Amino acid sequence: MRILVTGGVRSGKSRHAESLVPGPATYVAPGPTLAEDADPDWAARVKAHQDRRPPTWTTVEARDLAAALGIRGPVIVDCLGTWLSAVLDERALWDSPSAEAETVVRGLVEEAADVIRGRDDVVLVTNEVGLGVVPAHRSGRLFRDLLGRVNQEIAAACDEVHLVVAGRVLRL
Template sequence: MTVRSTLVTGGVRSGKSAYAESLLQHQQSVTYVAPGPIPDPVADPDWAERVALHQARRPAHWSTVETIDVAAAVRAADGAVLVDCLGTWVTALMDDLRGWDRPAADWRDEFDHRVQELTQAWVGASGPLVAVTNEVGMGILPEHRSGRLFRDLLGTVNQGIAAVSDDVLLVVAGRVLRL
């Protein structure tokens, strides 16, 4: 079986990003799509350090696209695509839609539209494609509305991308399990 698209999921610090990168290490052309917020090293030095570690690990010939419009980046890419990660994309998308503190009726249609655009771009791309995401919902019920909202939205996004991917891998403690 030829694998064109892969979703790599797992917990925080499970090794999923490094594993996802290894799947594309021999590709001539890789577009690394970074859909999360651009770090402010003064306001959030921990986030800036995480981003810097990811950047340092990438081969020099990979191109990086920092955007919330992941669907457009996937469609525009020439060659392999690595999206890291869908969790930061959901966060950035909710920030963009100002959805954290507003009723879902005010933003949900636009959110669903953008998820559908990404799913269509994923299906239409020639590949190889790899997306990284956080596995959610295996722990306690989040205390705050934003945590519950994030968990539910990312869970839905993960299911949608998994449904149209050729392979889904779960990374736990650096070990990879095919689902």
């Protein structure tokens, strides 16, 4: 099954995604690594996620989403929002014209979606950021708009989309 799990921050998305994989899996963390991010709150969140995973799971930190999705066996990607942030950082796209950022991200997402369509054992986690107020800053609007497009493209490549709100799951 190819499943996209979406929802707000701290909604229970990751726990739900992890529950969908019955055996050993590869957990792909495509966002900032602990070595790159000195934020102690981020480090604590990452550690909590790691401690929750079964010891039979392998963790891979990788920003090349298409390549990471090519790993054999069940794969969980957590999360597309942190992946997008890392892509925008890595390619210095935060201040570039929106059309340029969209072109780069679209190409990367199309590659990933093609790989997803060839699998039957992948769960992806993403953030649902379009339900709130319009962000006050350009970077927030850019991120929201791009992640909305990423989510649509990945959802189209999946069999199911699960929306998690307050720990409850709605299959869309």
